[in-house]
Amino acid sequence: xxxxxxxxxxxxxxxxxxxxxxxxxxxxxxxxxxxxxxxxxxxxxxxxxxxxxxxxxxxxxxxxxxxxxxxxxxxxxxxxxxxxxxxxxxxxxxxxxxxxxxxxxxxxxxxxxxxxxxxxxxxxxxxxxxxxxxxxxxxxxxxxxxxxxxxxxxxxxxxxxxxxxxxxxxxxxxxxxxxxxxxxxxxxxxxxxxxxxxxxxxxxxxxxxxxxxxxxxxxxxxxxxxxxxxxxxxxxxxxxxxxxxxxxxxxxxxxxxxxxxxxxxxxxxxxxxxxxxxxxxxxxxxxxxxxxxxxxxxxxxxxxxxxxxxxxxxxxxxxxx
Amino acid sequence: xxxxxxxxxxxxxxxxxxxxxxxxxxxxxxxxxxxxxxxxxxxxxxxxxxxxxxxxxxxxxxxxxxxxxxxxxxxxxxxxxxxxxxxxxxxxxxxxxxxxxxxxxxxxxxxxxxxxxxxxxxxxxxxxxxxxxxxxxxxxxxxxxxxxxxxxxxxxxxxxxxxxxxxxxxxxxxxxxxxxxxxxxxxxxxxxxxxxxxxxxxxxxxxxxxxxxxxxxxxxxxxxxxxxxxxxxxxxxxxxxxxxxxxxxxxxxxxxxxxxxxxxxxxxxxxxxxxxxxxxxxxxxxxxxxxxxxxxxxxxxxxxxxxxxxxxxxxxxxxxxxxxxxxxxxxxxxxxxxxxxx
Numbered sequence: 056x057x058x059x060x061x062x063x064x065x066x067x068x069x070x071x072x073x074x075x076x077x078x079x080x081x082x083x084x085x086x087x088x089x090x091x092x093x094x095x096x097x098x099x100x101x102x103x104x105x106x107x108x109x110x111x112x113x114x115x116x117x118x119x120x121x122x123x124x125x126x127x128x129x130x131x132x133x134x135x136x137x138x139x140x141x142x143x144x145x146x147x148x149x150x151x152x153x154x155x156x157x158x159x160x161x162x163x164x165x166x167x168x169x170x171x172x173x174x175x176x177x178x179x180x181x182x183x184x185x186x187x188x189x190x191x192x193x194x195x196x197x198x199x200x201x202x203x204x205x206x207x208x209x210x211x212x213x214x215x216x217x218x219x220x221x222x223x224x225x226x227x228x229x230x231x232x233x234x235x236x237x238x239x240x241x242x243x244x245x246x247x248x249x250x251x252x253x254x255x256x257x258x259x260x261x262x263x264x265x266x267x268x269x270x271x272x273x274x275x276x277x278x279x280x281x282x283x284x285x286x287x288x289x290x291x292x293x294x295x296x297x298x299x300x301x302x303x304x305x306x307x308x309x310x311x312x313x314x315x316x317x318x319x320x321x322x323x324x325x326x327x328x329x330x331x332x333x334x335x336x337x338x339x340x341x342x343x344x345x346x347x348x349x350x351x352x353x354x355x356x357x358x359x360x361x362x363x364x365x366x367x368x369x370x371x372x373x374x375x376x
Numbered sequence: 377x378x379x380x381x382x383x384x385x386x387x388x389x390x391x392x393x394x395x396x397x398x399x400x401x402x403x404x405x406x407x408x409x410x411x412x413x414x415x416x417x418x419x420x421x422x423x424x425x426x427x428x429x430x431x432x433x434x435x436x437x438x439x440x441x442x443x444x445x446x447x448x449x450x451x452x453x454x455x456x457x458x459x460x461x462x463x464x465x466x467x468x469x470x471x472x473x474x475x476x477x478x479x480x481x482x483x484x485x486x487x488x489x490x491x492x493x494x495x496x497x498x499x500x501x502x503x504x505x506x507x508x509x510x511x512x513x514x515x516x517x518x519x520x521x522x523x524x525x526x527x528x529x530x531x532x533x534x535x536x537x538x539x540x541x542x543x544x545x546x547x548x549x550x551x552x553x554x555x556x557x558x559x560x561x562x563x564x565x566x567x568x569x570x571x572x573x574x575x576x577x578x579x580x581x582x583x584x585x586x587x588x589x590x591x592x593x594x595x596x597x598x599x600x601x602x603x604x605x606x607x608x609x610x611x612x613x614x615x616x617x618x619x620x621x622x623x624x625x626x627x628x629x630x631x632x633x634x635x636x637x638x639x640x641x642x643x644x645x646x647x648x649x650x651x652x653x654x655x656x657x658x659x660x661x662x663x664x665x666x667x668x669x670x671x672x673x674x675x676x677x678x679x680x681x682x683x684x685x686x687x688x689x690x691x692x693x694x695x696x697x698x699x700x701x702x703x704x705x706x707x708x709x710x711x712x713x714x715x716x717x718x
Binding site for chain 1: 480481484485489491492493494498499501502503506507508509510511512513514515516517518520521540541544545547548551705706707708709711712713714
C-alpha cells in the first residue's frame with residue numbers, strides 16, 4: 056500500500072472536512088468532477104453541500120472565502136492552476152492578507168495552488184508564484200516537497216488563523232509516493248535536512264528538493280558530500296536551520312524553480328550573507344529558472360528550469376572556488 | 377410612489393412618517409459630520425483624504441435603515457448616512473479620520489476604511505468592487521451554517537460597475553441565489569470620468585437581466601423613493617428572491633475628495649433634477665407632510681452639532697498610535713511572523 060503526493064492532499068482535505076464542520080472547499084470543477092487533478096475526488100459525495108463548484112471567477116472565489124472566514128468558516132480554495140491565481144491576486148494580497156492587521160479579525164483561508172512546470176504545459180500552466188505571495192505581509196506560504204509534508208502541512212494550513220498559500224507541485228502529484236500518511240510532523244516554519252553532507256549546502260524547496268537530491272547522489276560518486284535543506288515553508292523562512300547548515304559546509308547554493316528576480320533564492324542568500332558572512336568559504340550562488348516565460352516544448356522546458364544535471368554543474372563550480 | 381397620492385391607511389402613514397423622520401435625522405447628522413470633516417481637513421487636522429457623501433445621503437440612509445443589526449453591510453466612500461443608520465457609532469468615524477489609537481482601526485487604516493466585520497460592517501479596501509464577493513462569502517457561510525433571513529448589502533458607484541470584480545461577484549451571487557442587495561450610486565462621475573466614458577448601455581439597471589437578478593431603479597435625490605425602492609429590494613432579498621440590483625440616479629454634490637474642486641462637473645447637470653440636494657428635498661417632504669416643523673428640525677440640527685463637537689473634542693484628547701507599542705506583525709499567528717519562528 057502506498058500513497059501519492061496528490062492522494063495525500065486529497066486525504067488531508069477529507070480529514071479536514073471530517074474533523075472540522077467549519078471547513079468547506081470551493082473552486083472550479085472541485086465538486087462532482089473531483090477537480091482538474093482529482094485532488095477532491097469523491098469529497099463532494101462524502102461531504103454533501105461542502106464541496107462547491109465555483110464559476111470561473113478567481114477574484115470572487117477568494118473574496119467569498121474571505122467573507123466566509125469572517126463568519127468563522129475555514130474555506131479551502133482550489134485554484135485550478137497557480138497561474139490563474141493572478142486573477143484573484145487582489146483579493147489575496149489586499150483583502151485576505153490585510154484583514155487581520157486592519158481589523159483584528161482573523162482570515163483563516165487556505166488557497167491551494169497547483170504549481171510548477173510539467174512537460175508540455177507552457178507559459179500559463181507552469182508558473183511558480185511563491186515569491187510573489189511571500190512578498191506580501193499577512194500570508195503564510197508553504198511549499199511541501201514530500202508526501203508527508205503535503206499531508207501534514209495542508210492540515211496545518213487549515214488549522215491556523217491566517218491566509219495560507221499552499222504551493223503543491225504538479226510534477227510530484229502522481230510520481231512521489233510514501234508508504235503511509237504521517238502521524239507526526241515538523242511545524243510550519245521549520246526547515247528539514249533532507250540529506251546530510253559536509254561539503255556544500257543546497258537550500259531549496261518543493262520539486263527542486265528531489266532534483267537537488269539527485270544532484271547530490273551524482274556528486275557523491277565524485278566524493279562530495281552535499282547537504283540538502285528543504286525549506287518546507289518559504290514564509291516564514293527558517294533562517295536558523297539554513298545558517299546552521301552553512302556553518303557546517305561553508306558553501307551555499309540556493310535552487311528554485313521560480314524566476315530569479317527578487318525571489319526565494321535571493322532572500323536566502325541575502326539572509327545568509329547578512330547573518331553568516333563569516334561562515335562562507337566562497338560567494339553564495341543560486342540557480343533558478345531562466346528569466347523568460349515557461350516554454351512549452353520539452354526540449355526548451357528542460358533547459359529553462361534547474362535540473363539535477365544543472366544543479367550538479369553549479370555545485371561543482373562552487374566546490375572548486 | 378408618493379404616499380399622499382394613493383392615500384394609504386393610517387397605520388402605514390404612521391410607519392412612513394417614522395421612517396422619514398428617522399432617515400432624515402441620520403441624513404442630517406451625516407451631512408453635518410461631513411461638514412466637520414471638511415473643516416478639519418482644511419485646518420490640516422486630518423492625515424490623508426476626506427470623502428464626503430453630500431448628495432448621496434438619501435440613498436445611503438435608505439440602505440442602512442432597511443437593514444437590521446444581524447445583516448451585513450459593505451458601505452463605500454459616500455455612505456456616512458447609511459453607516460449611522462446601520463448602527464456604526466459616530467465615534468468610529470471621527471476616531472478613524474483623526475487617527476485615534478482607540479478607534480476600530482487603531483490608526484492602521486484611515487478615513488472611510490473602517491468597519492467592524494464581526495458586527496456585519498465591512499471595512500472597504502480601495503479596490504472597487506472587491507467588497508461584493510466578501511459579502512457573498514458571509515451570506516454563503518450563513519447558509520452553510522443554517523442561518524436564514526439575513527441580507528447583505530454592498531454599495532458601489534457607477535464606476536465600479538466597469539470592474540471585473542463587480543461582474544464576478546454579481547454573477548457569483550446569482551449562481552448561489554444569495555440575498556445580496558447591490559446598490560449602485562450612479563453619481564455621473566467616477567472621480568472625473570463622466571458616464572459617457574464609463575459605460576455604453578442606456579441604463580445600468582438593464583444589466584440585471586444579463587445576470588438573472590432583479591432590477592430596481594430609483595431617484596437618488598428623493599428620500600421617499602429611496603426608502604420605498606431600497607426597502608423593497610432588501611425585502612425581496614430577505615424573502616428569498618435572490619440578488620437585487622438597485623441603480624440610483626443622482627449627482628455627487630462635492631469633489632471626489634476634499635482635495636478635488638469638481639470643476640469638471642457639467643453645469644447643466646448641476647441645474648438638472650439630478651443636481652437637487654436630497655437633504656433639502658427630504659426636509660421639504662417633512663414640512664409639506666407636516667411630519668416636522670422648522671423649529672423641530674432646528675433642534676435636531678443643534679443637537680447633532682453638539683454631538684459632533686463633543687465627540688471631536690473627546691477624540692482630539694485621545695492618544696495617537698504609538699509606533700513603539702505597535703506589534704508590527706500582520707499575522708494572527710504571531711509565532712509564524714518572520715523573525716519570530718523558534
